[in-house]
Amino acid sequence: TKLNQTETKLNQMETQMDQIETQLNQTEKQLKKTETKQDKTETKLNQTETKLGEAVVNLETTISQCNQTGKDLEEIQNNLNETLADVEELEEELEEIKTSLSGYDCFRLTNSSHWDVLYTSSFFEKVLTADMLEILYKSWEKLGHFKGMPVTQNLIEFFKIYFHDG
Numbered sequence: 001t002k003l004n005q006t007e008t009k010l011n012q013m014e015t016q017m018d019q020i021e022t023q024l025n026q027t028e029k030q031l032k033k034t035e036t037k038q039d040k041t042e043t044k045l046n047q048t049e050t051k052l053g054e055a056v057v058n059l060e061t062t063i064s065q066c067n068q069t070g071k072d073l074e075e076i077q078n079n080l081n082e083t084l085a086d087v088e089e090l091e092e093e094l095e096e097i098k099t100s101l102s103g104y105d106c107f108r109l110t111n112s113s114h115w116d117v118l119y120t121s122s123f124f125e126k127v128l129t130a131d132m133l134e135i136l137y138k139s140w141e142k143l144g145h146f147k148g149m150p151v152t153q154n155l156i157e158f159f160k161i162y163f164h165d166g
Helices: 002-100 104-109 114-119 130-137 141-146 153-162
Strands: none
Touching: 114 153
């Protein structure tokens, strides 16, 4: 009987051992799956860290470029302000010149002749037309006798010699 009891206990222990071994095998399989998942997670983590590092480098580069662009824009703004100041100064000078050149006697302020207007692109090397003459008739009635003649250097010099107001 003791032998039977021992044998029964032994069988029970064997059954328990089998159960423990089965559980151990299952745990080992789960451990391997977990290790595999951990390896995959570590790989993804490494890839993510690499991408994050690249993103940080790109961000730093972009920030640096933005800072440089800001400096460039400041320099451009300063240049534009200087140019605007120059333009305003030139506009004032131009207005003074326009004021001094208004009226019939404007050409007498220089050593040139009032006939020099005929050297302008509106008249030079062109045939005088009625529209062109209408502009000039207001102060230069003498030109009417030359209607139809081409405006050349010789004609202008003729006007300067024979119709000099000086």
